[in-house]
Amino acid sequence: MSLNGKTAIVTGSTSGIGLGVARELARAGASVILNSFTDREEDHDLAREIGEEFGVTARYVSADMAKPDQCRALVETAGACDILVNNAGIQHVAAIEEFPVEKWDAIIAINLSSTFHTTAAALPLMRKAGWGRIINIASAHGLTASPYKGAYVAAKHGMVGFTKVTALETAREPITANAICPGYVLTPLVEDQIPDTMKEYDMSREEVIEQVMLERQPSKEFATVEELGGTAVFLCSDAAAQITGTTISVDGGWTAL
Ligand code: NAD
Numbered sequence: 125m126s127l128n129g130k131t132a133i134v135t136g137s138t139s140g141i142g143l144g145v146a147r148e149l150a151r152a153g154a155s156v157i158l159n160s161f162t163d164r165e166e167d168h169d170l171a172r173e174i175g176e177e178f179g180v181t182a183r184y185v186s187a188d189m190a191k192p193d194q195c196r197a198l199v200e201t202a203g204a205c206d207i208l209v210n211n212a213g214i215q216h217v218a219a220i221e222e223f224p225v226e227k228w229d230a231i232i233a234i235n236l237s238s239t240f241h242t243t244a245a246a247l248p249l250m251r252k253a254g255w256g257r258i259i260n261i262a263s264a265h266g267l268t269a270s271p272y273k274g275a276y277v278a279a280k281h282g283m284v285g286f287t288k289v290t291a292l293e294t295a296r297e298p299i300t301a302n303a304i305c306p307g308y309v310l311t312p313l314v315e316d317q318i319p320d321t322m323k324e325y326d327m328s329r330e331e332v333i334e335q336v337m338l339e340r341q342p343s344k345e346f347a348t349v350e351e352l353g354g355t356a357v358f359l360c361s362d363a364a365a366q367i368t369g370t371t372i373s374v375d376g377g378w379t380a381l
Contacts, residue, residue: 125152125357125360125361126152126153127149127152127153127154127207127357127360128153128154129153130153130154130155130206130255130360131154131155131156131157131202131204131205131206131207132146132149132154132155132156132157132205132206132207132208132209133156133157133159133198133199133202133205133207133208133209133242133246134146134149134156134157134158134159134209134211135159135187135189135195135198135209135210135211135212135238135242136159136160136189136211136212136213137156137158137159137160137209137211138158138159138160138167138170138184139311139312139313140309140311140312140313140349141211141261141306141309141311141349141352142158142159142209142211142212142261143158143349144348144349144350144352144353145209145211145259145261145349145352145353145356146158146174146182146209146353147174147178147349147350147353148350148353148354148356148357149207149209149353149356149357149360150174150175150177150178150180150182151178151353151357152357152360153178153180154180154206154207154360155180155181155182156171156174156180156181156182157182157183157184157185157198157202158170158171158174158182158183158184158185159184159185159186159187159189159198159212160186160212161186161187161188161189161190162186163186167184167186168183168184170184171183171184185198185201185202187201189212189233189234189238189242190230190233190234190238191233192237192241195237195238195241195245196241196242196244196245198242198245199242199245199246199249200245203249204249204253205245205246205249205250205256206249206250206253206255206256206257207256207257207259207360208242208243208246208250208256208257208258208259209259209260209261209356210238210239210242210243210258210259210260210261210283212234212235212238213234213235213261213279214230214231214234214235215231215273215276215313216230216231216275216276217272217273218272219271219272220274223274223275227275228274228275231275231276231279232275232278232279232282235275235276235279235280235283236278236279236280236283236286239260239283239286240286243258243286243290243301246258247294247299250294250297250299251297251299254298255298255299256294256297256298256299256300257299257359257360258287258290258299258300258301258302259301259302259303259356259359259360260283260284260286260287260301260302260303260304261303261304261306261352262280262283262284262287262303262304262305262371263280263305263306264305264306264307264340264373264375264378264379265277265280265281266280266281266283266284266303266305266371267281267284267305267371267373267379268378268379283303284303284305284371287301287302287369287371288369290369291368291369291370292369294368295369298365300359300364300367300368301368301369302359302364302367302368302369302370302371302372303370303371303372304352304355304356304359304371304372304374305371305372305373305374305375305379306347306352306373306374306375307340307341307346307347307373307374307375307376307378308337308338308341308346308347308375308376309346309347309348309349309352310346310348311349314337314346318332318333318337321336321337333346338376340378340381341375341376341377341378342376342377342378342380342381343376343377344376345376346376347374347375347376351374352374355372355374359372
């Protein structure tokens with residue numbers, strides 16, 4: 125599978141799933157554009173390292189996915205966008221009546237609205253190129269719910285719905301739009317929660333992972349960023365040309381329960 129000649133933009137790709145997806149797309153030969161809201165030397169170094177490791181063009185573009193104009197500018201700055209991976213996302217956990225309004229607004233903006241803005245900016249470029257793949261990183265929480273994650277679950281369900289609309293509007297063109305729905309993935313974000321949870325429940329690291337984090341994941345294993353990257357590469361392949369408007373769960377059986 126070669127993605128030589130294709131340009132991929134991956135939002136929120138300085139760590140975790142976004143970085144894993146960007147690396148697998150680069151391994152398959154795509155030029156990649158990494159993104160986050162920061163503009164540190166290490167962000168640009170990360171892109172340089174990926175470029176050197178896989179022999180592709182890689183660069184870092186700072187843009188805050190909470191801001192509509194910056195979402196659109198990210199795509200416009202890239203100049204080409206054959207593969208768009210909407211991955212940037214944040215989380216906040218609180219009961220509905222205590223959920224801070226600014227957290228609700230930020231989650232809806234970053235996890236959902238950014239996908240609308242980047243997609244609107246990318247579609248003309250994909251149409252011009254005559255090919256496109258839109259891959260939205262939703263979640264098992266795009267298909268199921270958990271208490272105290274109101275904004276996140278609403279945003280991820282919204283993302284799945286928007287994916288379907290995107291697929292219908294591009295159905296007669298060589299462009300596909302799909303959502304990948306990961307279960308728990310051991311990213312830096314999740315790893316950081318383990319020490320506090322160990323204290324809170326007076327549990328060992330293994331107990332926290334098995335009884336708290338992977339409680340709903342029947343495989344009792346985390347999905348990996350490489351597996352998610354591999355799923356994204358598959359969605360870019362010719363074999364996936366007729367896969368559009370759907371979700372692919374990478375969740376160890378979570379949504380089969
Ligand atoms: P992470 O925190 O490791 O990475 C998130 C990335 O998004 C980082 O690069 C961060 O800098 C970037 N980001 C945050 N706010 C941004 C903003 N305003 N503008 C631009 N970039 C921004 O998290 P992750 O676990 O890799 O999550 C990535 C995506 O996968 C999210 O959408 C998340 O909802 C989804 N997801 C994660 C899991 C999991 O278990 N880790 C499960 C299901 C879905």
